[in-house]
Amino acid sequence: MDLNLAREQMIDQQVRTWEVLDPVVLEVMSDLPRERFVPDGYRNLAYADTPIPIGQGQTMLTPKVEGRLLQALAVRRGDRALEVGTGSGYTAACLAALGASVTSLEIYPELVDSARETLARVGVPNVELLQQDATTLESKNQYDVIAVTGSVPVYDQRYAQALKPGGRLFIVVGQAPVMEAVLVTRAGDDDFIRESLFETVVPSLENVIRPAPFRF
Numbered sequence: 118m119d120l121n122l123a124r125e126q127m128i129d130q131q132v133r134t135w136e137v138l139d140p141v142v143l144e145v146m147s148d149l150p151r152e153r154f155v156p157d158g159y160r161n162l163a164y165a166d167t168p169i170p171i172g173q174g175q176t177m178l179t180p181k182v183e184g185r186l187l188q189a190l191a192v193r194r195g196d197r198a199l200e201v202g203t204g205s206g207y208t209a210a211c212l213a214a215l216g217a218s219v220t221s222l223e224i225y226p227e228l229v230d231s232a233r234e235t236l237a238r239v240g241v242p243n244v245e246l247l248q249q250d251a252t253t254l255e256s257k258n259q260y261d262v263i264a265v266t267g268s269v270p271v272y273d274q275r276y277a278q279a280l281k282p283g284g285r286l287f288i289v290v291g292q293a294p295v296m297e298a299v300l301v302t303r304a305g306d307d308d309f310i311r312e313s314l315f316e317t318v319v320p321s322l323e324n325v326i327r328p329a330p331f332r333f
Contacts, residue, residue: 120150120152120163120164123163123164124146124147124150124151124164125147126164127146127151127164127180128143128146128147131166131179131180131181131184132146132180132181132183132184134181135181135184135185135315136185137181137184137185137187137188138188139187139188139191141215142184142187142188142215143184145187145211145214145215146180146183146184146187146211148214149207149210149211149214149239150239151163151164151180151207152164153235153238153239154177154205154206154207154210154235154239155169155171155177155205156169156170156171156172164180166179166180166181167179168319171204171205171228171231172225172227172228172231173225173227173228174320175202175204175225175228175267175320176204176319176320177204177205177207178207178208178266178319182298182317182319183207183208183211185298185314185315186208186264186266186287186298187211187212187215189285189287189300189314190212190262190264190285190287190300191262191285192212192215192216192217192261192262193216193261194215194216194217195216195217195218196216196217196218196261196262197217197218197220197259197260197261197262197281198212198217198218198219198220198260198261198262198263198264199219199220199221199222199256199259199260199262199263199264199279200212200219200220200221200222200263200264200266201222201251201254201263201264201265201266201267201276201322202222202223202251202265202266202267202322203221203222203223203228203229203232203246204223204228204232204266205228205231205232205235206221206231206232206233206235206236206241206244206246208264208266209221209232209236209241209244209246210236210239210241210244212244212262212264213241213242213243213244214241217243217261217262218243219243219244219245220245220247221244221245221246221247222247222248222249222250222251222254223246223247223248223249224248224249224250224251224322224323224324225248226248229246229247229248232246233246250323250324251265251322252273252322252323252324252325252326254275254276254279255275256278256279257278257279258278258279258280258281258282259279259280259281260279260280260281260284261280261281261283261284261285262284262285262286262287263276263279263280263284263285263286263287263288264287265286265287265288265289265322266319267289267319267320267321267322267323268289268290268291268292268296268318268319268320268321268322269288269289269290269321269322269325269326270290270291270292270321270325270326270327270328271290271325271326271327271328272288272290272299273325273326276288276301277301277303277309280301280303281303282303282304282305282306283302283303283304284302284303285300285301285302285303286299286300286301286302286303287299287300288301289317289319292321292328293318294318295316295318296316296317296318296319297313297314297315297316298313298314298315298316298317299311299312299313299314300312300314
């Protein structure tokens with residue numbers, strides 16, 4: 118399999134067609150070897166338009182969703198970034214390549230260890246991995262960008278509260294079969310602008326708030 122050709126086709130046939138046109142984002146996704154972040158048994162699917170299992174019931178975001186996430190966050194060099202859900206480490210690597218200093222939280226120790234090894238092999242700097250349940254997050258006004266890579270059935274304001282003024286949050290809200298990818302921008306201390314980006318379905322974070330069941 119020609120991985121360079123597969124990477125080019127991913128960009129042209131998946132990412133660009135989903136309105137990801139930011140040249141810096143496209144360059145990062147073109148340069149970063151996504152196949153290095155994929156479990157060995159799925160390496161031939163590294164550039165396919167499909168969620169890839171990475172263990173613990175988790176999957177990698179598809180390339181087109183990854184591209185939309187990165188473009189929406191508009192990462193600037195020197196930004197302080199928080200990732201919720203390290204997974205394979207690919208999103209953290211992209212954020213770092215865009216110039217951010219990244220703190221990434223992952224609840225599963227096995228995924229933390231695997232991502233740490235991968236990031237070291239690929240040579241990605243400026244990423245700190247922490248094993249932590251993100252539902253215990255208590256940070257306030259600390260981050261320029263936050264990427265939540267798992268879904269939440271009910272919107273949780275604590276992530277937006279962790280933004281600095283002017284900061285941007287990407288989060289997927291809802292339950293299958295339809296979830297909504299949302300960009301939240303903190304315009305002021307108590308002023309948040311919410312923008313609907315697209316519909317998708319991704320696995321939920323662990324220990325999240327769930328809506329009360331409907332009763333007749």
